[in-house]
Amino acid sequence: MSVPTFSSIGRAGELISPQVTEAVRAGLRExxxxxxxxxxxIALMLVDAQVDFVHEDGALSxxxxxxxxxxxxxxxxxxxxxxxxxxxxxxxxxxLQIFFPTWWVDVEGEHPDPYTAITVEAVENGSWxxxxxxxxxxxxxxxxxxxxxKDLMIxxxxxxxxxxxxxxxPILYEAIAYHSAARSTQPTFEIxxxxxxxxxxxxxxxxxxxxxxxRGTLNEALLEQLLSFDALYFAGQAKSHCVLETVxxxxxxxxxxxxxxxxxYLLEDCTSAVQHPEIDFDALxxxxxxAFAEKGMQIVSSADEVL
Numbered sequence: 527m528s529v530p531t532f533s534s535i536g537r538a539g540e541l542i543s544p545q546v547t548e549a550v551r552a553g554l555r556e557x558x559x560x561x562x563x564x565x566x567x568i569a570l571m572l573v574d575a576q577v578d579f580v581h582e583d584g585a586l587s588x589x590x591x592x593x594x595x596x597x598x599x600x601x602x603x604x605x606x607x608x609x610x611x612x613x614x615x616x617x618x619x620x621x622l623q624i625f626f627p628t629w630w631v632d633v634e635g636e637h638p639d640p641y642t643a644i645t646v647e648a649v650e651n652g653s654w655x656x657x658x659x660x661x662x663x664x665x666x667x668x669x670x671x672x673x674x675x676k677d678l679m680i681x682x683x684x685x686x687x688x689x690x691x692x693x694x695x696p697i698l699y700e701a702i703a704y705h706s707a708a709r710s711t712q713p714t715f716e717i718x719x720x721x722x723x724x725x726x727x728x729x730x731x732x733x734x735x736x737x738x739x740x741r742g743t744l745n746e747a748l749l750e751q752l753l754s755f756d757a758l759y760f761a762g763q764a765k766s767h768c769v770l771e772t773v774x775x776x777x778x779x780x781x782x783x784x785x786x787x788x789x790x791y792l793l794e795d796c797t798s799a800v801q802h803p804e805i806d807f808d809a810l811x812x813x814x815x816x817a818f819a820e821k822g823m824q825i826v827s828s829a830d831e832v833l
Contacts, residue, residue, distance in 0.1 A: 529603050530704065535697045538599075539581050539592040544696035546703045553707025558607040560710040568832060569755040572598070572614040573729060573762030573769045573797075575698050578684040578691030579617075580763060585691050586684040588764045590798035595695050598761045598796040601828040602701040608832045610755065612702050612713045614694060615729045617685045617768065623722050624663060625681050630654050641802060644678040646671050659723045666723065669734045676733075678725075685719070716748065727771035749776065757833065758789050761796035766807035769797050770814055777818055787822030795827050 529535050532548035561567075575598070578584040580591040588594075602609065622628050627637040630644060632654055638644070648654045649667050656663035670676045685692045694702075702713050719726040721742055725733040730749055736742030752758055753776070762769055773790065780786040792815060799808035819825050 529600060533599070533603070533697065533700055535596055535599055538596045538695070538697050540696075541577060541581065541690055542696050544699040544703070546700065549700045549703040550707040553606075553704040553709075556606070556708040558708045561610045564610045566757070567610040567755045568608055568757045568759065569611045569613060569752065570602070570609055570759045570761065571729070571752065571772065572612060572698065572702075573760065573772055574615055574617045574685075574764075575695055575762045576617060576685055576691065577693050577695055578689075580695040584684070585682050586800070588798050589801050591763050594761070594763070594796045594798055595698055597828045598793065599697045599701040601761075601793065601796065602698075602705060605832045606705050606708050609705060609709070611711055612705055613716060613752065614698075614702065614713060615716045615718055615762070615768070615772075616692065616694070617719045617726075618687050618692065618717050619683075619685050619719050620687060620722070621683065622658065624656075624659070624666065625679060625725050626683060627680055629658055629663070630656055630680070638680045640680055640682040642680040644680060646677075662723055666734055674733065687720075727768045728775040729768070729772045730775040733771075744775070749779070752776075753780070753786060753789065756789065757791060759791045759793055759832075761793040763797060764800045764807075765797040765815075766799035766811040770811050773818060773823070774814070777821065777823075781818075781821050784822040787818070788824065790818070790823040792818075792823065792825050793828050794825050795829075 530552050532545050532552055534542060534545055575595060578586050579588050580595050630638050644654050644667055646667050649664055667678050670678055706713050716729055718729050721732060721736055721739055724736055731744040732742055760769055760773060799811050815825060
């Protein structure tokens with residue numbers, strides 16, 4: 527089907543109130559069968575499609591994300607009768623977290639600028655020191671290097687709980703509400719990123735595990751639920767970080783099982799990479815996804831038929 531008349535898709539990237547009542551009414555008028563009748567079950571994992579990442583004036587705006595959101599919404603409307611379930615993650619932060627400027631200071635007591643890399647060497651020689659969870663923070667930068675070959679990146683304040691930037695971009699909330707009414711199915715919203723002392727790019731697990739926190743290890747139940755579908759599509763932001771790391775969590779556990787990997791589909795034109803002044807995140811992400819494709823993951827376009 528085409529984009530419904532109620533949709534605000536023409537105002538993508540604007541901070542407006544989603545037309546939820548109209549979306550639900552329109553969905554209820556559709557004659558699509560309930561999801562219980564789906565012969566092949568298909569889920570969408572919509573990763574962090576939030577105002578701060580999608581909108582051009584968002585705190586951590588991803589170039590290209592507005593057009594990604596439009597294509598994702600159009601894909602959802604076009605394939606409402608095929609999509610069984612929608613999962614949407616919400617990256618969720620507070621002002622004092624290990625990847626924000628507030629956590630670190632230099633020798634003069636100044637906080638780092640966004641996009642500063644906190645390296646092992648800088649912590650060991652005292653160029654940067656943590657103000658909170660001191661022993662953990664020092665160990666943390668070592669763990670990132672040892673486990674993921676990454677430096678700790680300092681990010682601008684983004685998706686702070688209670689701010690407009692935390693919300694899903696309105697055009698996608700409308701599409702989710704429409705799908706829920708049309709297919710008689712509840713969307714699932716997953717909160718991530720609320721543990722102060724670790725990054726949480728993947729929806730399924732933090733960068734460094736925090737075993738004493740129930741949220742601090744692999745979410746086995748959610749992983750099992752996602753893989754219970756016959757096909758699992760990924761879209762959202764950013765290709766280089768939260769989309770990539772969510773898929774990588776699955777690959778680390780099931781990359782050797784081609785039947786599982788062939789369930790995974792990346793909507794390549796519905797996700798974009800973070801822009802960094804020195805690091806080509808898009809190239810790194812594309813290299814990783816190409817490696818996943820060799821294991822069986824499908825790299826597709828929103829214009830392709832849903833299989």
